[in-house]
Amino acid sequence: MHLDSTQVKQVFGLSIRQAGVVALFGLVVLILVNFSLITMHFTQGTILSKSDVQASFATQIQKWLAIPILNTAVLVVFWVAVGLAAYAVLYWAYNIISEARNEVVVEKEYVNRASTEEKKRWPIIEVGLLAALVALAIITLTVLFPLWNNWFIAGIFSIPAELANTALYLAGSLVGMFVTIYVFKALVSLMLVLE
The missing domain is CATH 1.20.5 (Single alpha-helices involved in coiled-coils or other helix-helix interfaces)
Incomplete structure (x- = not known):
């Protein structure tokens, strides 16, 4: 299995636009997962923090779904x-x-x-890449995403008091999400190039 330079760029290359899209996607995922915690944190002590608003919203949704x-x-x-x-x-x-x-x-x-060895090699490589993709998905869902999510939450809840910790937690969670999504992108691109 040899990749030429254009295939290597296609698999592992990342333009500035693609990097921005990956970083933005990671940030959007973290914000959407923690939206209720973020709104709760930033609306404490305001009129929006009352549970009446939340209760009426839930009641309205139940009425619509009825x-x-x-x-x-x-x-x-x-x-x-x-x-x-x-x-x-x-x-x-x-x-x-x-x-x-x-x-x-x-x-x-x-x-x-092709020789018998070449006939056996490609299916094994494809199955190996698919297994790597599934293993990465399992590791991401069980270990990595909860870690990045906890760092993001810790960064959000330390915003007014500790700016250094906030910056470290938020940067760590965003870089972690970026690297995870990039590895997924590289594996999928490698599978597509090898087809």
Whole structure:
């Protein structure tokens, strides 16, 4: 497995625009996950901190979802999303199967065939990259994301008092999210280049 310089740039290269998008995506994910904590922290001692506002909001949502049409619409949107995700997985599996079938046809019908070692190497590499992607996803969800999230929360809650700790926690969480997303991007790009 040898990559030329353009493939190496395609897999590991990151333009300033891509780096900005990755950093912004990581920040948006952290903000969305912790939105209620952030609003609670910044609205303490104000009129917005009263639980009446939050209770009325929850009541309003329950009233809206009590309407049968809206309740059905929410369920339909949810199951459409689940169906699209399942379709994407099945389509990906079908593409792998059809690609393997095409390689078998090429190997059987053409004169200049690959050696047995080369035939075994590519599927092993693809399975290895897929296993690395799944392992990284599991590690990210169980270890890395909770760590970056805890650092982000610690940074948010130390904002008015300790600016140095705030900067360190927020920078650590953003850099951690950036590196995690970049490694995902590199693995997916490598899988696409090797196809």
